[in-house]
Amino acid sequence: MGILANRETRVIVQGITGREGTFHAEQMIAYGTKIVGGVTPGKKGETVCGVPVFNHVREAVAATRAAASVLLVPARFAKDAICEAVEAGLQLIVAITEGIPTQDMIFAAHVAQTKGVRLIGPNGPGMVTVGETKLGILPGHIFLKGSIGLASRSGTLTYEIVNELTQVGLGQSTCVGLGGDPILGTQFIEILPLFEKDPQTEAVILLGEIGGAAEEEAASYIKKMTKPVIGFISGRTAPAGKRMGHAGAIISGGQGTADSKMKAWRDAGVFVAETTREIPALVQKALAKKAAAANKCRGTRFQTGSGIG
Amino acid sequence: MKIHEYQAKEILARQGLPVLSGQVADSPEKAFAIARKIGGPVVVKAQVHVGGRGKAGGIQLANTPEEAREAARRLLGKPLKGLMVQKVLVEEQCEAEQELYLGIAVDRQRKRNVLLLSAEGGVEIEELAVTKPEAIRKLYLDPARFLSEPEIDSFLQQREVPGADSLKKIILTLEKIYKEMDAELAEINPLAWIPSQAYKVLDAKINIDDNALFRQPQMAVLSEESETDEIEREAHRRKIAYVRLDGDIGIIGNGAGLVMGTMDEVSRAGGRPANFLDVGGGAKAEFVRNSLEVILMDPKVKGIFINVFGGITRCDEVARGIIEASRIVNIKVPMVIRLAGTRTEEGRALIAQTNLIPVQSMQEGARKIVAWIGKGK
Numbered sequence: 001m002g003i004l005a006n007r008e009t010r011v012i013v014q015g016i017t018g019r020e021g022t023f024h025a026e027q028m029i030a031y032g033t034k035i036v037g038g039v040t041p042g043k044k045g046e047t048v049c050g051v052p053v054f055n056h057v058r059e060a061v062a063a064t065r066a067a068a069s070v071l072l073v074p075a076r077f078a079k080d081a082i083c084e085a086v087e088a089g090l091q092l093i094v095a096i097t098e099g100i101p102t103q104d105m106i107f108a109a110h111v112a113q114t115k116g117v118r119l120i121g122p123n124g125p126g127m128v129t130v131g132e133t134k135l136g137i138l139p140g141h142i143f144l145k146g147s148i149g150l151a152s153r154s155g156t157l158t159y160e161i162v163n164e165l166t167q168v169g170l171g172q173s174t175c176v177g178l179g180g181d182p183i184l185g186t187q188f189i190e191i192l193p194l195f196e197k198d199p200q201t202e203a204v205i206l207l208g209e210i211g212g213a214a215e216e217e218a219a220s221y222i223k224k225m226t227k228p229v230i231g232f233i234s235g236r237t238a239p240a241g242k243r244m245g246h247a248g249a250i251i252s253g254g255q256g257t258a259d260s261k262m263k264a265w266r267d268a269g270v271f272v273a274e275t276t277r278e279i280p281a282l283v284q285k286a287l288a289k290k291a292a293a294a295n296k297c298r299g300t301r302f303q304t305g306s307g308i309g
Numbered sequence: 310m311k312i313h314e315y316q317a318k319e320i321l322a323r324q325g326l327p328v329l330s331g332q333v334a335d336s337p338e339k340a341f342a343i344a345r346k347i348g349g350p351v352v353v354k355a356q357v358h359v360g361g362r363g364k365a366g367g368i369q370l371a372n373t374p375e376e377a378r379e380a381a382r383r384l385l386g387k388p389l390k391g392l393m394v395q396k397v398l399v400e401e402q403c404e405a406e407q408e409l410y411l412g413i414a415v416d417r418q419r420k421r422n423v424l425l426l427s428a429e430g431g432v433e434i435e436e437l438a439v440t441k442p443e444a445i446r447k448l449y450l451d452p453a454r455f456l457s458e459p460e461i462d463s464f465l466q467q468r469e470v471p472g473a474d475s476l477k478k479i480i481l482t483l484e485k486i487y488k489e490m491d492a493e494l495a496e497i498n499p500l501a502w503i504p505s506q507a508y509k510v511l512d513a514k515i516n517i518d519d520n521a522l523f524r525q526p527q528m529a530v531l532s533e534e535s536e537t538d539e540i541e542r543e544a545h546r547r548k549i550a551y552v553r554l555d556g557d558i559g560i561i562g563n564g565a566g567l568v569m570g571t572m573d574e575v576s577r578a579g580g581r582p583a584n585f586l587d588v589g590g591g592a593k594a595e596f597v598r599n600s601l602e603v604i605l606m607d608p609k610v611k612g613i614f615i616n617v618f619g620g621i622t623r624c625d626e627v628a629r630g631i632i633e634a635s636r637i638v639n640i641k642v643p644m645v646i647r648l649a650g651t652r653t654e655e656g657r658a659l660i661a662q663t664n665l666i667p668v669q670s671m672q673e674g675a676r677k678i679v680a681w682i683g684k685g686k
Contacts, residue, residue, distance in 0.1 A: 024621075027621065101491055101520045101521035101524070102415055102493055102521070103422075103491055103521065106420060109452075125620075137620075138620065139650065139651060154564060154566020155566065156562070156563050156564025156567040156618045156620060157564060157567045157569075157570050160618045180565055182415060183420050184420075209565075234569040236573045237554075237569075237572045237575075238585070239552075243519075244568070244569055245569075247519065249565055249569065252435070253360075253434070253436075275574060275577060
């Protein structure tokens, strides 16, 4: 099924004729993603990875009935590319591009939001509906199909943790890299309700980092969730006022610290990991606790004779 | 990217905002000359990127040009909260009846620019946000257009601030500057209402979005200057994402989150990271070599921990890059290396033929590098 896309989702790649675009289009096809076309202005008529290239997203949609796009265009063209995809009627846009100006993203996120289009990223690895489709640059072979959802502000840290989960047999449902920028199409608080509703997901892992207040904001929603949440924050040793690689990873004016985020999550009942190593064990603990609670409920129902068929 | 107060004020002045008369000086003699030209009591302000500059002694009053020269002499060439003062701004003194805060910033959660106004200026806005949040008024800006005059009128009507008409003009200009310059923050704090019933900009701060420097050429020129650390400047020149920290363990990783995670693990193991360095995707030999060179420019570095997770990137390629780089760069400190992900085994086999110290996990690597450094003492 997947919370954002599934094996039937028809996908185009914006920037498909670029080096990265072509390479990752191939990788996505190899994973099983239904890549139906690509867009690069001025390259109409070419064929890349066996799919046709168009000048404009609108043409691509008309010819291929695409519903989603993976954006691998240079930063300076990203705003227009996102707006073009929104206006062409796509429902899902996954922006991989790093280095998009903040003001461009404020505008593009606004346009997407106004039209009700789901924008993931930018400056993230994209997303995987495990065993079905991949929209982005995540390494497909590390995933194992299962019931753990994951949303993250980081790329390689996500791979690291997915890899560990897979090694201990904890499979994943959907994994989403939300991106490392200050302005993101989708933040924790916007992705969590999708996991909460998803029948395939039993628990959710959130990988946060310093900077901003996305983790604190998510805490209010987590309190209301029925599914357990396991969290990790990177950047506990990062000094204030310094940007740690990601444009969004900066502690400013005493806000956005790892401590503040961990506290907010603990208060909301999140299983907070001190180190990445603890995450698989915490997931198992959270699932066991949930199962125990469910058994208790069922037991009660039997005793009162109101068992459900 | 942060620019200095005097640079921010030059920008504001060019757009017609009421900046005090003053000039920047890099020597006591220049400070003297500027003060004499101003011809009255002046204030001498250290131009460094630190908060709480006044409390740290970075802002000094001078009644005469001679006092201005002395103040400049006390400040120039000396560190203020760890940063070297290279320039001072010499400016006329100004009496304020009321001090306001006015700023435009990015609200990440709302994904909007926001105008912030407070009748209680002079303190840092983040501090005010904690101690007295109700004193800050916010107006979210529409991403698709500029503020309209009626919008500002109605925003100001509910505030107890003097000179609404002049303030409106200042707001309109500040918004124009903010958007045209690709700023992430533009603030005037304090914005003073003076006895002759006018506004004056006492202090100003503008931060420019690094991602937009490609279309802000005039700012890109200032960017080099804004880097105060020599190694950071060199790293920037080599286009390496590097942040200098104060420990002795060099850190290299791929991906910002993983590098931060690695720093955290090293700290947990009792060590202190010397830097943040993200080699990003690919990790080509040339880039790894550049990265190692940058890290070793810091004489405090006693060991290096390389932590790579090969996603699309293959570990054997990364290993080759590291081996090649370590042949060219003369490395005398121990290097612990952890490879995981795609083609780990091949990568580890290559590492086994070198004197690099291989480890299986990030945690083990952190413990090992800390132990090695302990031995060296």
